Structures are given as structure tokens and as C-alpha cells.
Amino acid sequence: MESTVSRRPDRTLGRRRVRRFVGRFRGVSGPAAMFILVVAAVAVCPRLVSAYDPTLIQGSLILAPPGLSHPFGTDEYGRDVLSRVAYGARTSLRFALFATSISIAASAIVGAFAAYYGGRFDRLVMRLVDVLMAFPGILLALIVVALLGPGLGQATIAVGFGQAPTFARVVRSSALGVRHRLYVEAAEAVGVPGYRILWRHLFPNIRHTVLVLATLGFAEAILIGASLSFLGLGAQPPTPEWGAMLGEARGYLASAWWTAALPGSVLAATLLSLNIVGDQVRDLLDPRLR
Amino acid sequence: MSAFLLSRLLHGVFVLVGVVFAVSLMIHLIPGDPVKALEGDSPMPKEQMDIIRHQMGFDRPLVVQLADEMARLLRGDLGRSFRSNVPVVRELQGAIPSTLSLAVAAMIIAATAGGVAGAVAAVQRGRWLDSMVTAFAVIGVSMPTFWIGILLIFLLSVQLRWLPTSGEGGLRTLIMPAITLGWYPAGALARLVRSEILEVLQQEYVGVARAKGLRERTVLRRHVLRNALIPTLTLAMMQFGILLSGAVVAETVFGRNGLGRFLVEGILHKDFPVVQGAVLVIAVVYTLTNLATDLLYACIDPRVRFQ
Numbered sequence: 001m002e003s004t005v006s007r008r009p010d011r012t013l014g015r016r017r018v019r020r021f022v023g024r025f026r027g028v029s030g031p032a033a034m035f036i037l038v039v040a041a042v043a044v045c046p047r048l049v050s051a052y053d054p055t056l057i058q059g060s061l062i063l064a065p066p067g068l069s070h071p072f073g074t075d076e077y078g079r080d081v082l083s084r085v086a087y088g089a090r091t092s093l094r095f096a097l098f099a100t101s102i103s104i105a106a107s108a109i110v111g112a113f114a115a116y117y118g119g120r121f122d123r124l125v126m127r128l129v130d131v132l133m134a135f136p137g138i139l140l141a142l143i144v145v146a147l148l149g150p151g152l153g154q155a156t157i158a159v160g161f162g163q164a165p166t167f168a169r170v171v172r173s174s175a176l177g178v179r180h181r182l183y184v185e186a187a188e189a190v191g192v193p194g195y196r197i198l199w200r201h202l203f204p205n206i207r208h209t210v211l212v213l214a215t216l217g218f219a220e221a222i223l224i225g226a227s228l229s230f231l232g233l234g235a236q237p238p239t240p241e242w243g244a245m246l247g248e249a250r251g252y253l254a255s256a257w258w259t260a261a262l263p264g265s266v267l268a269a270t271l272l273s274l275n276i277v278g279d280q281v282r283d284l285l286d287p288r289l290r
Numbered sequence: 291m292s293a294f295l296l297s298r299l300l301h302g303v304f305v306l307v308g309v310v311f312a313v314s315l316m317i318h319l320i321p322g323d324p325v326k327a328l329e330g331d332s333p334m335p336k337e338q339m340d341i342i343r344h345q346m347g348f349d350r351p352l353v354v355q356l357a358d359e360m361a362r363l364l365r366g367d368l369g370r371s372f373r374s375n376v377p378v379v380r381e382l383q384g385a386i387p388s389t390l391s392l393a394v395a396a397m398i399i400a401a402t403a404g405g406v407a408g409a410v411a412a413v414q415r416g417r418w419l420d421s422m423v424t425a426f427a428v429i430g431v432s433m434p435t436f437w438i439g440i441l442l443i444f445l446l447s448v449q450l451r452w453l454p455t456s457g458e459g460g461l462r463t464l465i466m467p468a469i470t471l472g473w474y475p476a477g478a479l480a481r482l483v484r485s486e487i488l489e490v491l492q493q494e495y496v497g498v499a500r501a502k503g504l505r506e507r508t509v510l511r512r513h514v515l516r517n518a519l520i521p522t523l524t525l526a527m528m529q530f531g532i533l534l535s536g537a538v539v540a541e542t543v544f545g546r547n548g549l550g551r552f553l554v555e556g557i558l559h560k561d562f563p564v565v566q567g568a569v570l571v572i573a574v575v576y577t578l579t580n581l582a583t584d585l586l587y588a589c590i591d592p593r594v595r596f597q
Contacts, residue, residue, distance in 0.1 A: 118357065130301070131308030136576045137535035139569065146565045147320050148558040150500045192337055227539050229556050230436045246436055253440065253455075254448045273434040281426075 029280045032273035039270050043089040054240040063256040073258035077238075084240040087261050091241045092270075095156055095234075096221035102160025103167055104214050106203065110164075111171025112202055115179055118196065124170070127273075132165040138224055140165070144289045150198030155234040159224050167213050171215040172207040175202055208285040215281045226267055231286035254267075293587060302581035309573045313566050314359035318352060363570065368590070369563035371556075378567035381552065386571065388458060389548035392540065393533045395468035398476035401526055407476075408483025415488065423480055430477020435536060439543035440468040456545035463544075471540040475529040483527050486518040494518070520591050527583040531576030 042048055058078035066073045072081040114122040132140060144158035178184065179202070187197050226243030228234035235241035237248075242263040249260035325343050343349050345359065362369070368378035404427075411423035420589065435518075446466060447455040457463050491514060499509045538550030545551075547570055556564030 127304070127308070130305055131312055134305050134309050134573045134577045135312075135535075135569065136532045136572070138538060140555065142535075142538065142557065143316065143565075143569055146562075146569075147316065149560075150558070190491055219432075225433055227436065227518040230434075230539065230548060231542055233554070243434070243436070246440060250436075250440060250443075253444050257444060257448070260440055260444075265439060268433050268437050271434065272429060275428060275432045 035269060035273045036277060039089050039266070039273075040093065042086050043093040046086040046090055047082070048086070050080065050086040052083040053078040054084045054087040055079070055238045056077065060261065062148075063252065063259070065256070066258050072262040073256065075245070075259045076252060076256075079238075081259060081262050083247075084245060085242065087240040087268055088242045088245065088263065089266070089270075091235060091239060092222050092225060092267075093151070095152065097216050097223045098156045099159040099163070099221040099225065100217045101164065101212055102157065103163035103217055104210060106160070106164045107167030107171050107213070108203070108206075108210055112175045112198055113166040113173035114168070115172045116198055116202060118222050119178075123174075126172070129169055131164045133169075138227060139163070141228065142223055142233070145228065150233045150236065152229075152235045152239060155225060155228045158228070159221050162224065163217050163220065167217065170213060171206060174206045178202055178205045179226040181205075212278075212282045212285055215274070215278040219271055219278055222267075222274070223271055291341045292588075295585060298581065298584045298588075302577060302584075305577050306574065309523070309570070309577060310360055310363050311356070313570045313573070314356055314363055316566055316569075317359075317562050318355070348541050360595050362565075368567040368570070371564050373559055373564075378563045381564070382549070382567055382571060385547060385549045385552045385568075388546055389534065389537050389541070389550060391464065392467050392471060392537055392546065392548060395464050395531060396470075396472035396533055396540075397475070397526065399468055399472035399531055400479055403472070404476040404479025405483055405522065408480040409487060409515070411480065411484045412487035412491070420484075423484065426482075427477040427480040430473050430480070433473060435470055435474065435539045438473050439466070439540060442466045442470060443543070458546050463546075467540050467544045467546060470543065471533055471536055472534065473532065475526070478529065479526060481520065483518060483522050487514055490514045490517045520587065523590070524583050524587060527579050527586070531572075531579045532571045534575055 025039070044052075056079060057244055058074070062076045062079035063076055064070055064074040064078070070080050070082070072085070075084070110125055114125040135143060141155070141158040141162035144161050145154055148154035148157065184197060184201050187201055192200075225234055226241070226246075229241045229243035230247040232244075232247060236242045237244070245263040246260055246267070249263070250255075252259050325346070325348060329528055347355055350358075366379065368382070370377050371381060374381070407423045407426065411420040414420050442487050443455050443466065446453045453462055453466055496509060496513055499513045500506075504512075534549065536550075538554060539549040540546075541548045543552060549571060553565060553568035553572075555561070556568060
């Protein structure tokens, strides 16, 4: 029998659960989680590793190779690569945070409403999702950028919107599984209004799905954001951003490889770590999503 | 024709019409005045803007404009590029072969590498080769396309001087872009092939095949691989459509004048007919491959038809 009473979570139980959750990060997911924490710390406080202003142009230091004062060299404007990568962490993480918030909020609301109310609204939304999903991969984000114009803010909206259709479909199917549980029908029977059922009964029971989508979506948002910036459609100069840095470094691979080395490795390592941790979170919370 | 095929076909047609509608709606979704957006850096007098507005039909009711635009797109008339004044269709005809050869080459690489790696990993389950493949697959799906491209250029062009960094023409310029673009689907396919084979290995008919004394190789080839192939084929075909949009990045890295580069240039220069044309081609090809996948699936696996 499922419980029909919505209880407040037991605090001590929650803490024990968190400890068990963290304890299961074995193998490579431990170092991966550590790396994410380091990147997040640098994003919060870039001063930890950078000694320079990321946009400081130094004419005497153009494309200086790695050395004592600039351990990862300087770029074509004499800017310190390490400092730009450090501030780039802030750009990328903030970007991904906002973009995923948009996609998660939109898809959770639309998906849950469609599943709960069903009928014509559900059919309309799902047909719309079908059409939007006909624009594969990065294409939907590119369309939004084409409409709004290039820029970091526009790219945030673009990536958030681009992720939403797929997420909405997953949220909907997850909510449909909860829709006809006894506790929902019981709440309906005693006359609880729809919005309250959604809030108190539906959302709490699909929160694992949403959390898994958010972790995996976060990595994807960083990837697509960096891709857009690499194409010149996301972050605009002189904003430090990993994808944009690689786009600029592409022209200097033969003469100054160091301009690409650090931003590329850090971006790849961040995405790898996020995917490893994301897979782990999914396996722990919602193995059905595999 | 079975009900399944009919419903898939209808759905495909619906999505295609939806795509055409969405693409014709695009220019009307630009915030503000579309004519103002065309203005760019050189200001226009108001009379001139009114003339353009009238010429482009922006002063008509939205519904009329949309119907007109959809009819035009369905006739295959994609308008002219704002920048070059060349019909978009002709520009697309120049760009598509390049992207198509890139996508096919990438798919061949991905299917071969991913398929073999996944099969080896499944058969060698738990051994070091399996861990290697799994690690490789995770790295494959995590690496940004442009970073793989940059690493390849650095290794094969700058250091070893084996291949040209960019340009088009011949197999030599196709190798690096194809590996770059095929990297992600290779990782995704390796993962899927591995888990599919492991799942099929647990089926009863595999036990029966072994029990009747077939050699292990025959069991694998005749009973396991064939059954594991079906979902793999689905993913591979779906990945093909995604490759077309992934080509946007790969073509930029290697300076190829394909569909993706054409689209990005269109976005950067606010050349909306170009954007509409490129988006339409990619979405239609993607929808058609998805439809073809469903139909093919029903041909290969009779169980699907009766669902």
C-alpha cells in the first residue's frame, strides 16, 4: 500500500541518506566529484588561482610561452591564459546554471501539467514537442540565437529552450506514472484543487527524475554553451569563456599551442566529470532513465 | 498496410508540416520590427523601410503572410540570400554534398569503431578490454567536438604533418573532420552495442543454441549479434540526423563550406532566408531518417508491426 499521507521528511533519515549517497561515490566518481568541486570553487573565487585581470591586455607579452609569471602562457592580446580559464569557469558554470534552470522550470511545469490534466492540452503540448524535437542537437539553440542575435544572455535562453522539449517529454512520462496512484486519486476524491495536488503530490514524487535531468542537463548546457561561443554566437569578446578561447586559439595551433591547451583540457575534464557524476546520480536515483 | 505503419507515416507527415510551419513562423518571431533587423549598421529613411515592408509583404495580416510563406516553402522556393542575392536553393545545392559526404564518412567510422568496440567489450565482460572500451566510450561522449578537432589538428597536422589542417577536396581533407564528427556517435554506439549484447546473451534462446551444441562463434554471430543489431540500427540512424547539426561545429573547425557553416554564416549576418533554408533541410532530413528508421524497424522485427 502506498502512503496517502504526505509527511514532512525526517531530518535524521535525510542526513543518513545523504551520507549513504556520498559513500556510494566509488571508483572514478570520487575524483570526478572532487574536480567539479574545485572548478566550482574557482568559479566562485577566481582569485584562488589567477593573479591577473582576465581582460588585461599586455602588448609586450603577446603569445608568450608558459613561464614562471604566466604558467600557461598568454594569448594573442597578451592576456594571461590561466586567469582567463579561471574566470571562464565562472562564465560557464553561471551560464549552465541559468540555462538548466530555464529548461528544468519550463519542462517540469509543462510536463507535469500535461500529464495531470491530460486531454486536449496534453495532446497539443506533445504535438508541439514532437515538432520542436524535429530540430536535432544544437539546431534548436541555433534557431533561437538566430532570432535573438548572438550574445551570452541570448545563448542562455537558447540553450534553456533547446533542452526543454526533451525534458518535458521525460517529465511527462514520469508524472504519468504517478498520475493514477492511489494518493493522487484520494486527494482528488476529497476535493483538493489541481494546483495543490500538483505541488504536494505530483512534484515531490517526480523530483528524482527532475534532479537526474538537471545534472545531465547541466553538463549538456556547458557543452552547448561552449560550442555556441566557439562559433562566435555565445560569449562575445573580451568575456573569458572556454569555448570562445578555443575559437580564438584555433588560429595559433602551429605557433602557440598553449593558448588552447588549458581551456580545452579543463573544459573536457569538467564535462567528463559532470557526466560521470551525472551517470552515478542517475543510477542511484532513477535507474529506469538509463 | 498495418495500423502501425500508417500511424507512423501520418505522424511523420504531421511533423514535416509542423517543421515547415515553424520555419515560416521564424521571421515573425524576431523581437521587434523585422525590417529594422535587416537595417543593420546603415540607417534607412522611414519611406524606404515602408517600401521594403510592403515589398516583403510584412504589412499584410500575419495569417496571410504565414500561409503564403508555407506555400512558398512547400513549392521548394526558399527565397534569395540577403547578402549574395543568389537563390538559397542554389547555395544549398553547393553546400549539401560536402556535409553529406562528411556525415556518411563519420557514420562509417562511428559504426565500425563503436560496433566492434562494443561487441568486444560485451564478450570480454569484466576484463581489462571491457574497462578500456567503457572508459573510451564515456570520454567519447563527453569530449566537445571542437576540442577533438583541435587535438587532431595539433597531432596530425602540426606535429606529424600528415594531413592538411583545413580545406576541401579528396579523402585527405575528409579524414580528420570525419573522425571528429564520428567521435560522439562512436562512443554512444559502443555503449549501446555492449549493453544490448549483454542483454541478448541472457535470453533463453541463446541458452538453447548453446545447449544444442552450436559453437560459441556461431551462437554469437547467428543468435546474439543479429538480435542486438536492431536497437543499434535505430540509434545509428537517429545519430545520422544529429550528425547533420553536429556538422555545424566540425565544419567550422576544419573550414569546410558545408551546410553547418552556411547556417552559422547566415546567423552571424542576419541572413534569414539562408537560416530558414539550412534549418529546413536539416530538420526535414532528420525527420525523414527517423521515419525511415521506424519503417525499417518494422521490416526487420515483425514483432513491432503487431504492437
